[in-house]
Amino acid sequence: MFWNYLLIICIVCAVLCAVGFIKYVYFLSIGYGFAIAGGGITSLIIALKNGWTESVLWLAVLQAVLFVIYGARLSGFLLVREFKNAGFQKAAKTEIEGFKKLPVFVSIPIWLCVSVLYTAQVSPMFYRYANGSSDYFVPVIGIVISVCGLILESMADKQKTQQKKANPKMVATQGLYKMVRCPNYLGEIIFWTGVFISGLTTYSGIGQWLMAVIAYISIVYIMFNGAQRLEKRQMARYGNDKEYNDYADKTPIIIPFLPIYHLNKKA
Numbered sequence: 611m612f613w614n615y616l617l618i619i620c621i622v623c624a625v626l627c628a629v630g631f632i633k634y635v636y637f638l639s640i641g642y643g644f645a646i647a648g649g650g651i652t653s654l655i656i657a658l659k660n661g662w663t664e665s666v667l668w669l670a671v672l673q674a675v676l677f678v679i680y681g682a683r684l685s686g687f688l689l690v691r692e693f694k695n696a697g698f699q700k701a702a703k704t705e706i707e708g709f710k711k712l713p714v715f716v717s718i719p720i721w722l723c724v725s726v727l728y729t730a731q732v733s734p735m736f737y738r739y740a741n742g743s744s745d746y747f748v749p750v751i752g753i754v755i756s757v758c759g760l761i762l763e764s765m766a767d768k769q770k771t772q773q774k775k776a777n778p779k780m781v782a783t784q785g786l787y788k789m790v791r792c793p794n795y796l797g798e799i800i801f802w803t804g805v806f807i808s809g810l811t812t813y814s815g816i817g818q819w820l821m822a823v824i825a826y827i828s829i830v831y832i833m834f835n836g837a838q839r840l841e842k843r844q845m846a847r848y849g850n851d852k853e854y855n856d857y858a859d860k861t862p863i864i865i866p867f868l869p870i871y872h873l874n875k876k877a
Contacts, residue, residue: 611817612740614654616729619736622652624725634712637724638832643685647724649732650677656740665744671733673808676753680760680801689768702815730825733818734809743812752808759800762786767792781844785855792864793858794838795833799864802829836874837864845874 626644629638652673657663663670686799712720738749766786773782786793806826813819841863848854 611815612736613738614653616733617739618656619652619732620725620729623728624721627724628721629712629726630721631717632725633690634717634720637717639688642724642728643681643683644686644730645681645728647678647681647727650674650681650735653732653739656736660740662739662742666739666746668749669746669749670735670739672753673738673749676756676760677732677735680756682759683764691771698764706853724777727825730821731805731829733821734805734813736820737814737818738809738812741812741814741818745811749808752804752806752810754804754805757800757809759797759802759804761797762800762845763794763797764796768830770794775804780851781834781848781854781857781859788861789866790862792833792837792862795837795864796866799830802826834873835863841872843875845876 611774620784623645626635628646629641629642629644651674654670657670658667734752769785770782773780773784773787781787781791790796803826806822809822813822841858844854844858861871863870863873
């Protein structure tokens, strides 16, 4: 299982997501992006140091760059949104519980859990090289899927920002938001689907499979939970708005063509 190296990656993730002690939500947002980027870089450094990438160095670098781009985009977007978006700042103070400061004895278990989760999320890359895998067809497929997810997330965030700027009193409903109400969460699921697939030909033993599968299931659950909480806030704010209700009742919340329109019971 290479526990010693996984511990190193976990420590790096823990240090980088420790910004969550400032505000709890940072464990799952800004610190999350930092940790994934750092975990990818650390995995590459460990692989290079041990000579695990002789025939697939280009692939290892490509996977590490993908994690860095993912983390930098996510943390950068969230930082800009928080410090420059007045509407988001107002909502954060009144609606988003994660912006409340938690006691240290509550924050520490959360910090440790997310650090382990982020380590597990980047583990498919680590296992590929630690196990000496030399194939590249499956991981390239996984990378292509992840890139598609990353592009989808980026476009969704940009479209949402533009639409909220034009009409701050209504949720985004155009562009990708005609397909699903949470295309950014869909992009996140697609990204991590690609990461999981990239390791399919290299997982060795029940421990590695469990870590990869649990990490993937966890991120899918977190995305659906995030969509549920977002919908709850939107229902509280726009629940009496006919335009919002018409849109929400006919647009899948997160998976295209899957007729799941609500994750909360309507009043």
